[in-house]
Amino acid sequence: MPELPEVQTVVNTLLPRLRGAVIAAVCVRRSDVISPAGFDFEKALAARRIAQIARRGKRIIFQLDSGERFFIHLGMTGRLTLQAADAPLAPHTHVTIDAGGVQVRFTDPRRFGGIWWLGADADGEHAMGPEPLTIRPAALARRLARTKRVIKSALLDQQLIAGLGNIYVDEALFTAGLHPQLRADRLSAAQVRRLNRAIKQVLRRALRHRGSTLRDYRDADGKAGEFTRLHRVYDRAGKPCTHCKTPIVRIVIGQRSTHFCPNCQPAREV
DNA sequence: GTCCATGTTCTTTA
DNA sequence: CTAAAGAACATGGA
Numbered sequence: 001m002p003e004l005p006e007v008q009t010v011v012n013t014l015l016p017r018l019r020g021a022v023i024a025a026v027c028v029r030r031s032d033v034i035s036p037a038g039f040d041f042e043k044a045l046a047a048r049r050i051a052q053i054a055r056r057g058k059r060i061i062f063q064l065d066s067g068e069r070f071f072i073h074l075g076m077t078g079r080l081t082l083q084a085a086d087a088p089l090a091p092h093t094h095v096t097i098d099a100g101g102v103q104v105r106f107t108d109p110r111r112f113g114g115i116w117w118l119g120a121d122a123d124g125e126h127a128m129g130p131e132p133l134t135i136r137p138a139a140l141a142r143r144l145a146r147t148k149r150v151i152k153s154a155l156l157d158q159q160l161i162a163g164l165g166n167i168y169v170d171e172a173l174f175t176a177g178l179h180p181q182l183r184a185d186r187l188s189a190a191q192v193r194r195l196n197r198a199i200k201q202v203l204r205r206a207l208r209h210r211g212s213t214l215r216d217y218r219d220a221d222g223k224a225g226e227f228t229r230l231h232r233v234y235d236r237a238g239k240p241c242t243h244c245k246t247p248i249v250r251i252v253i254g255q256r257s258t259h260f261c262p263n264c265q266p267a268r269e270v
Numbered sequence: 271g272t273c274c275a276t277g278t279t280c281t282t283t284a
Numbered sequence: 285c286t287a288a289a290g291a292a293c294a295t296g297g298a
Contacts, residue, residue, distance in 0.1 A: 110294050
């Protein structure tokens with residue numbers, strides 16, 4: 001579920017409690033959420049200190065004082081929460097880590113998320129696209145020009161650009177005034193510039209409102225995101241466009257629901 | 271029972 | 285061979 005704004009908000013809420021904290025205990029309650037399979041995560045973390053926590057794409061990267069790293073991906077329903085070690089355990093809590101006097105809990109009913117050990121050497125970056133908040137228009141244009149897919153599908157490709165998901169792609173395309181079925185490699189330079197600006201604007205706004213909560217997403221303090229009510233198209237099928245009152249349309253592109261305003265996002269350049 | 275879901279990866283098709 | 289499309293993964297809510 002979580003896309004860049006939600007993942008960044010989780011990192012922001014974890015950092016003040018965990019940076020520099022010594023790991024006092026680790027409990028893997030369901031070992032199949034750990035990759036590589038069979039890796040002894042509890043042993044690897046024992047008595048280490050958390051040097052840094054950062055976001056890359058939709059990944060939450062933990063760096064240990066040993067120089068080793070692992071990342072957590074929340075998938076669709078994953079949560080990382082900070083709680084007292086004696087608080088009741090929610091269902092589907094797969095891993096707990098005690099550090100800095102609190103307990104970090106990884107909970108994920110659908111288990112599309114997980115924890116990946118990187119070690120000290122592997123950068124784990126190969127095949128990850130650039131960050132949407134800092135990509136430059138020329139780089140975005142170059143990458144879009146290499147695919148014949150429709151723009152909606154291209155922006156969901158984490159190798160093309162890392163961090164956007166279904167909500168923010170729809171919102172950014174609305175803000176840019178681009179129909180989701182335009183071919184990525186046929187956008188004009190002006191359209192790509194608009195898209196580049198729209199992506200950054202939508203993400204920054206979402207970050208200010210601590211992300212979107214559709215159902216499952218919570219930050220590390222259990223707080224829901226408040227950007228949801230500011231969505232202009234996502235999950236607003238049939239409702240009037242905030243700009244022109246035309247009903248928002250929902251279609252399916254690449255097996256993902258897609259929302260847009262047929263008036264503000266024409267299929268042809270006007 | 272049905273359909274749908276903030277994601278990714280593997281398999282099949284063109 | 286490669287890019288794109290489709291299926292699969294697991295669970296729960298409407």
